[in-house]
Amino acid sequence: MLPQLILNSIIAGSIYTLVALGFNLIYSTTKFFNLAHGVLAAVGAYIVFFLAQMLGVDIYLSVVAGIFVAGFIGYLLDKIVYLPLRKRKASNMVLLVASLGAFTVIQAIIAILFSSQFQTLSRNIGFEKTYEIFGGIITQTQLIIFLCGIVIMAGLLIMFKKTSFGKAIVATSDNEEVAKIVGINTNRIIGRVFFIGSAIAGLAGILVGFDTGIEPTMGMSLLLKGVIASIIGGIGSVYGGVLGAFFLGFVENFGIWQISGEWKDAIAFALLIIFLIFRPRGLINK
Amino acid sequence: METVEKQSKTWLWVIMVVVLAGIIYLLATLGGGNTTTTNPTGVAADTSPIKIGASFPMTGEAASYGEAVAAAAQLAVKEVNDAGGINGRKIEFIIEDDTCTSKKGVNAITKLAEIDKVVAMIGPVCSAAAGPGLPVAQKNNLPVVITTASAPNLTKIGDHIFRIYFSDAFQGKFAAEYIFNTLKKTKVAVLYVKNDWGQGINEVFVNRFKELGGQVVFDEGVAQDIKDFRTLVTKLRAAKPDVVYTALYPASGSAAIKQLKELAVNVPIVGGDAFDGEEIWRVKEAEGVLYTVAKTYDSPVFREKLNSFAGKEVYQSFAAFAYDAIKILAQVIGRVGTDHKAIIDELAKTVYKGAESMPVIEFGADREVKNVDFKVLIIKGGKSELYTEK
Structure with a gap:
């Protein structure tokens, strides 16, 4: 049973990783809790549902479109909601409340357009391939989730280290005023960061949709786990998000293995509280 | 001026109290009118509604x-x-x-x-x-x-x-009897949602199943929005049940069924009346899942x-x-x-x-209606139909 338990933890950790990576990227640049990040996962998933299932568009094309639309809506949110607020020197609390508003509005629109019923993305593709690893079972989708997590983590690390865009993000996140003085268009950088972060959220939503299913409210639970992973890992850091996500996945799954399943969320939040009290900077010091 | 105002205020109070008393009196007589006649065959025929x-x-x-x-x-x-x-x-x-x-x-x-x-x-x-x-x-x-x-x-x-x-408790009892007597399964695993509905069904189901002589090898509740059942299913599989009973709603139920199949738990699955809807019928892994609903x-x-x-x-x-x-x-x-x-x-x-x-x-001693009967349905090809044991 142990290999299966480890695999389960890795699958959960991979899902949390995808959410935490995008969330952390936006947080490290803008320094506010963008709660609307969660709903963009639902946006991505529903775009795929709409294109592939309702219109019959090719599944790969739909996935690309879903990622792009989620990114684009994140970008629009920045330009329409957050940028005007930032220009008015609104506090991070105001931005957080605004993002909660955006979350609720988008979630409501999805529910109105597609009903609040639970849907699956995997129908019509046939039964999923499963792989056996040391006696544990993992499905193809779950393997893809894990690989996506690793690839995106590596991509972000390379972007930060090697590209001038990545360095501009680091500069903006260190000190926006100084970055402006040295000639970085910080608003444009932040807009792009929103696009990339939201696109990753969209991908997360799509993959979760293929793995379990979609409903308009799927964003909140994903977001909460992603935020917990970010905080216990070390908020604002790429490694931290990933480490936190896998740590959370393992603690949750081994926890409910020992005690019963109803404790799952309690375990996650207890872990968060323990970290906030005893190690608020997280596992990794940024 | 001041005294005049005071006087008029006092009058206002008196009027209000009188009106209120009147209303209360009227309500009391009108409402009480019906309850006074306890004897339907009384001499003075009461024709009030x-x-x-x-x-x-x-x-x-x-x-x-x-x-x-x-x-x-x-x-x-x-x-x-x-x-x-x-x-x-x-x-x-x-x-x-x-x-x-x-x-x-x-x-x-x-x-x-x-x-x-x-x-x-x-x-x-x-x-x-x-x-x-x-x-x-x-x-x-x-x-x-x-x-x-x-x-x-x-x-x-x-x-x-x-x-x-x-x-809702009735269907827990019915499901226990159906699984034990008709499906002839003796080792059941139970997954249920932690709320009034799920816990009510679970409690009755587990008690009845044990009473019949069956074995409950796994019995765990989950929060309503849970979609990741993998570790619970891993645990459930280790308990080696020969049937799984679920009191879950369609969304978490679909996820649970999907993950049961993924992790190769190939035993019959029986659900509650929450499965009586398209939301779960169209999930392809739900093919062959049974569920119970009350007969009307x-x-x-x-x-x-x-x-x-x-x-x-x-x-x-x-x-x-x-x-x-x-x-x-x-x-x-x-x-x-x-x-x-x-x-x-x-x-x-x-x-x-x-x-x-x-x-x-x-009504029984618990003031619940007696003689409730249930039927068993099977999910087949995106629809559901009456299930008959072959």
């Missing part, structure tokens, strides 16, 4: 249910009144809108009990309105016949609360009668319960009069035949 109340969701998310049960109840009232009423007294039927919410449920039942002073009431349709609302009825000693609300603990609120609809009469004659009475298509299978509830109350009040205590004593003994919802309606 008998008030029966209802708490139904006439607006809000369950408005279509409310429309159906209200029409059915009004049809029953009309039939009783047309046949001469209850010992010569007509029924005055008062519907309050509980909007299927707890707050309005309390308001509706408070109004029926304390202002309208009804003799008895039927409803609510929603457990959400019934849970907080029915204690008000019990406090006022108002006899209630619940028509559609199904949360298991509702009749435990007090000795005035009866129910002719099926408590669904009489086409009654359906036709109700729709023509309402002037449009309002029929729902549970509307018949509201119709029967009024008929039973009319019969009981006809026998023992309008005293609350007499009504609940008589309700407890009543055996009502010729009902539209079930063949015979009678």
Whole structure:
């Protein structure tokens, strides 16, 4: 049973990783809790549902479109909601409340357009391939989730280290005023960061949709786990998000293995509280 | 100036007190009028109407249910009144809108009990309105016949609360017996949602299954929004059950079924009545899953009668319960009069035949309806059909 338990933890950790990576990227640049990040996962998933299932568009094309639309809506949110607020020197609390508003509005629109019923993305593709690893079972989708997590983590690390865009993000996140003085268009950088972060959220939503299913409210639970992973890992850091996500996945799954399943969320939040009290900077010091 | 103002204020108070006293007096005499006549065969024939109340969701998310049960109840009232009423007294039927919410449920039942002073009431349709609302009825000693609300603990609120609809707990008992006796499985694993519904079913199911001599090898509850069942399924698989019983809603139920199949738990899966909907039928892994729902009469004659009475298509299978509830109350009040205590004593003994919802309606010691029967359905090709053991 142990290999299966480890695999389960890795699958959960991979899902949390995808959410935490995008969330952390936006947080490290803008320094506010963008709660609307969660709903963009639902946006991505529903775009795929709409294109592939309702219109019959090719599944790969739909996935690309879903990622792009989620990114684009994140970008629009920045330009329409957050940028005007930032220009008015609104506090991070105001931005957080605004993002909660955006979350609720988008979630409501999805529910109105597609009903609040639970849907699956995997129908019509046939039964999923499963792989056996040391006696544990993992499905193809779950393997893809894990690989996506690793690839995106590596991509972000390379972007930060090697590209001038990545360095501009680091500069903006260190000190926006100084970055402006040295000639970085910080608003444009932040807009792009929103696009990339939201696109990753969209991908997360799509993959979760293929793995379990979609409903308009799927964003909140994903977001909460992603935020917990970010905080216990070390908020604002790429490694931290990933480490936190896998740590959370393992603690949750081994926890409910020992005690019963109803404790799952309690375990996650207890872990968060323990970290906030005893190690608020997280596992990794940024 | 000041004294004049003071005087006029004093007068205003006096007038208000007098008016209030008048209103209270009027209400007391009007409301009490019905409850004074406890002897239906009394010498002085009382022809004042008998008030029966209802708490139904006439607006809000369950408005279509409310429309159906209200029409059915009004049809029953009309039939009783047309046949001469209850010992010569007509029924005055008062519907309050509980909007299927707890707050309005309390308001509706408070109004029926304390202002309208009804003799008895039927409803609510929603457990959400019934849970907080029915204690008000019990406090006022108002006899209630619940028509559609199904949360298991509702009749435990007090000795005035009866129910002719099926408590959710019944299907737990039925499922246990079906799995043990018909499917001949003895080692069951249970997954349920941690709320009134899931816990109610789980408790009854597990007790009954053990009573029958079966073994419950795994039994765990989850929060309602959980979609990741992998570790629970891993645990469940290690317990080696030969059947899985789930009291889950469609969303988490689909996820659980999918992950059971993924992790190669290839034993029969049986679900509750929450699986009776397209939301889960269209999940391809749900193919072959069984679930239980309560049997109702669904009489086409009654359906036709109700729709023509309402002037449009309002029929729902549970509307018949509201119709029967009024008929039973009319019969009981006809026998023992309008005293609350007499009504609940008589309700407890009543055996009502010729009902539209079930063949015979009678209440057990727990004030729940007896003789509830269930049927088993199987999910097949995106639909569901009656399942018969081969």
